[in-house]
Amino acid sequence: MSFPTSPASNDRDRPADEDRARSAGRLVGRSVEQALLDDLLDSTSQGSALLLTGEAGVGKSALLDTAAERASGAGFTVVRIVGSQFGQNVGFSGLTQLLQPLAEEIPALPVRQAETLHAVQGLSDEQPAELLTIANAVQVLLSRTAAERGPVALVIDDPAWLDRPSAMVLGTVARHVRPGSLVLLAASRTGDESFLSGTGIPSHEVRALDEESATALVAERFPAMSARVRQRLVTEAAGNPLALLELPVPLNEAQQTERGPLPAVLPLSERLQRIFSVRVAALPSGTQELLLLAVLEGSGDLHVLERAVAGPDVLARLGPAERAGLVWVDSLTGRLVFRHPLTRSAVIELSTRAERQRMHLDLAEEFPEGSERRVRHLAAAAIGPDDRVAELLHDVAYRTLRRGDAVGALTTLLRASELSGSGTTKGRMLAEAACLGANITGDLRNVRSLLANAVSADPVGADSPAAATAAASQLLNGDGDADTAHRLLVAAIGSHADSGRADDNILREALHTLLMVCFFSGRADKWPAFDSAVADVLRHAPDPLLSVLRGAFGDPVHSAVSVLDVLDDLILDLTRETDPRRIVRTAIAAAYVDRLPQCRSALRRVVDDGRNGGAIATAIEAHFLLANDAYAGGEWDSLQDLTDEGLRWCATHDYRLLGCSGEFVRGRLAAARGDSRTALETADRLDGWGNPRGLGTLHVYASHIRALSALGNADFESAYRFLRPLSAPGRLPSHMPHSLWLFWDFAESAARTGHHAEAMEHVAAVRASDVPSISPRLAMLTDAAGAIAAPDAIDHELFERAIAAPGAERWPFDWARICLAYGERLRRAKAGGVAGVHLEAALSTFQRLGAQPWCARAANELRASGVHVTTASSAEDGRTPLTPQEQQIAQLAATGLTNKQIAVQLFLSPRTVAAHLRSAFPKLNVTSRAGLRDALTRSTASS
Known part of the structure; x- marks a missing residue:
């Protein structure tokens, strides 16, 4: 077998690297086409043919090459024919490509047919015979080759470019494919007419x-x-x-x-220019000019184009482009649409700088003074420095950021810096670009070079809030140097806070970065400087979000209650909010005060923006906020995916400190599910990086993970030992928001190790700080902590109030832990029947979450109370999803009994009955007592 050399002109739609792709034997995203090729090569007993169609560059040639390799491996004799523009006018150039690899078989043919083919090849003095005679000779040659060597695979690329005589001969061959001897595979651009067009060969469109x-x-x-x-x-x-x-x-x-x-429009390589520019270049000059105007205008608004060209003949001038398949007018919107984005690049490539400048200036005149589109056209038309346009573009950058396009804002700032004539202005804008890049868009790796350029342009501006914020973000995520970052920010904010620019975006970025420095440092002595700076800013202009962050995130134990109403209003506004900074920072304020569920949809928008190439840094923060919400809400399977994706982004973009928040969520989940090795390794990593750098919050994270792992294994001594150093009993430390997530763990570990006085003292401090009024969840946990702290008699009132807390089902892991604690107390008090109710509820929830160590604790308690325990989940064995106690209560409720009547029959409190009904409703997929009867009937029938 041999392969003819393909004409060089045929590389017009082949990627330069396609040879490597073929040698690797792998085509990306072409499973459907590869299956078709396999079917084609497996059906030789019947004879087969296939025409692949598709736009230029879609990968048809790569598929032909793959088919040729597979055919060769399967024992076919592969013959390649490649049409080319050069060979189109050379008679029999296509047919010669077929005959060349089969030349050894020609002498064995009957004399007349051998002479005919030699004449086609130009190897004799005779003139080629009639085309029908030639076609007959080719068919005989193919048949003989199949008999001698095995089946033949005839692979034809670009049949539309074959010379006419070869096309007519091959058309005859294609119509008479002999079963068992020949497979014909061809590839042609969509819309191209060739000799195969009328043969009835099945076709398949290769799509993008x-x-x-x-x-x-x-x-x-x-x-x-x-x-x-x-x-x-x-x-x-x-x-x-x-x-x-x-x-x-x-x-x-x-x-x-x-x-x-x-660049705004990506440039084309020479190969792409050959493909996408050729049809544009063939258009009339007026049409090309109009297309250039449309590309520069950007929106496809025909009214703008009409005004810019000062004539009503826009549609008429577009006609040639529409007929060429380059553009179309959307009948619904009335806008001009390019069929392929790269056609826009081709239009730009064919224009001159002077033409583009003139059109940008014309377009700028179509928009009012100060409008964003006017400014952008003026900026695009500018050749040299223009401070007026640079300042206008600077304002546009922040408008762009507020509507949610952080990457666009950064690009606009960089363009504004290019247009800045003075070093001071250029330096300021470059520093701001570095600041936004580090905090929002995820350009942390570029911060150093941007800051170097800013200092080079304006050495005096090196201590500006923008430069300090960018440098601080890099220090935090690179070296973890919170102390230096704190000093930089405090000095920069202090020197600029009294400038009167209280609405300065960058000053607020600096304050937010300082907030995170203070938080991760975990030290109260870092916060006074932040409080002072915030007070200065708020004196110039009120900022509800800044005030809420200070209270609900900075020190929620002592300050959250006063800002909760404002926070709730901000959360309501998230449905209309487009600025990713405000979405994420509102959610940060909501995190420790249990309002993340209301932020979910807005946070998901930020994550989607990051996935689509938008603001990466804010998307990372949104990931981990959603992951914390998923943990609290018991959505643990989705939590893992969220955390993994966020951590991958941290690794890619060098956000090491942000990654620690993701590590904490991952470690906490591992601890809850009993993966002690992962949990403790995560805690060690957090301590190993955070402790030498004075990042106290990372040590709190690590201690939380270790304590939770110990609690799951009923190792209360270790849990107490991990939690006790974090705060003195009876004192909730200021500026440590994480204490709201630890007081229940501490109360349980202290009470179970005999430190009841410390547990009670701690609960008293929680109540004194008005923590229960922050959220229903914190009220539930406060009651549970108070109940478990009691050293002697069981505090049924507190336990039952916690279990029956409004919305308790929204926090299944916390709720199940309370049920377990109450059941353990009851079982030890010999109240086995009632204990079983709560232990079964706990076990059912732990099983659903996959919290294995907690399942084991609940199951052991049930066995100790004499209850047979089934470890398999009800969903797996096909039985009712309800626990026995829930089943009994639901059946009584379905008969119309009230909670109080059910409680009397079962010797339970009405609160306990209500709690178990709330647990049963979602399991049965009902929302009220009215649907219980039908749901229970369906459940019984299915089991």
């Missing part, structure tokens, strides 16, 4: 890659490319494999790794 496959392809070929640049390329290429592999070619290393800005 889906987003997942496109992303995988770019990641595989360009592993060093940053995720956001990769997303931009995937969007621009619209699934075209050639474009995916060629678009990075004109980009330098800095642009591929986000150390330099990408």
